[in-house]
Amino acid sequence: MSGSGPAGKVTIAGLAQRLGMSKASISYALNGQPGVSEPTRARVLALAAELGWYPSSSARALSQSRSEAVGIVLARTPEEVGSESFYMNVLAGIEAILSEHDMNLMLRMVTPAPPPEPRRDLDVYRRWAGERRVDGVIVFDRFADDPRPQLLAGLSLPHVLVGAAEDAGPTPFGANTTVDQGADAATVVEAFHARGHRHIAYVSGPPGLTHEAARRAGIHSHASRLGMTAVFSTSDYTADDGGKATTAVVAGLAPGSPEFPTAIAYGNDLMAIGGLRALKRLGIAVPGQVSILSWDDSILCQLSSPAVAALARNTMELGRRSAALLLETIAGHQTANVAMAAGVLHRRESLANAAL
Structure with missing residues (x-):
């Protein structure tokens, strides 16, 4: 008896037939949902692994009404992002946490628009929210009278502001990692x-x-x-x-x-x-x-x-904490600001006593 469908593709129906179980039970087991016992779940997962079956991310996201993705929009050129150690370290920390939770990262870079042109990143947020492309976003480079927190709150899109001021208050659907x-x-x-x-x-x-x-x-x-x-x-x-x-x-x-x-x-x-x-x-x-x-x-x-x-x-830790905070916000948990540790001075040759 096979667990495969046409062209050798492993299917839920094939797994159900092989194990003598209902397709619903197989789906519950594979997607970590309640409704099956742990021994049954273990049997299903063991057979799935043996046959090389992996759940469809799109189908799983649809069943959970989630995209399983986090978005970042940077108003910077690729050359600027690639050359700045700050961004590379923070992004590495974010990706480390997302990979642990099997989440994807959508990174979009838009060329900053000179005033009075509208900001191009705002359109990306609107499109992502309308198409349900992401479950939440991480926001960099906040500026005076920044329209993004209000826009994201209006879109009901969970978000985290990276490196906000210590006195930055939470917003609807939003939280902050803060730097003094x-x-x-x-x-x-x-x-x-x-x-x-x-x-x-x-x-x-x-x-x-x-x-x-x-x-x-x-x-x-x-x-x-x-x-x-x-x-x-x-x-x-x-x-x-x-x-x-x-x-x-x-x-x-x-x-x-x-x-x-x-x-x-x-x-x-x-x-x-x-x-x-x-x-x-x-x-x-x-x-x-x-x-x-x-x-x-x-x-x-x-x-x-x-x-x-x-x-x-520790900019990599800043990324890790920002991503973890966003996942908590996406899950609907009450969140508070996460304060980062102060920088530590590394004294090197360029710092010396003033010449008399």
């Missing part, structure tokens, strides 16, 4: 202060992002508290633009002058490497005349010359 940017800013500023730096600079990503606004506020607050001054320059998270922003910070200033920043922090590793190259082109020694520090650690920071000091933030 003020605490990390204090670590950066105090590291500079302890080495005698009194005039510092911060090269940030786009200022409209809420986490960048929080970093700038934190740097300003802690620098003022310690009797330091800080200047700010914005970039787009790329190495080339980080170099341009660095040049703008030191343009026309002679090392040793009161306005010259003796230490520069960067919002990510790429900008730090771009800044390091720009300073070398300008003939400014690192760390002899300027110390530099990256807000993100990566292999680039570790292998550069000199090696760049950095905040070690």
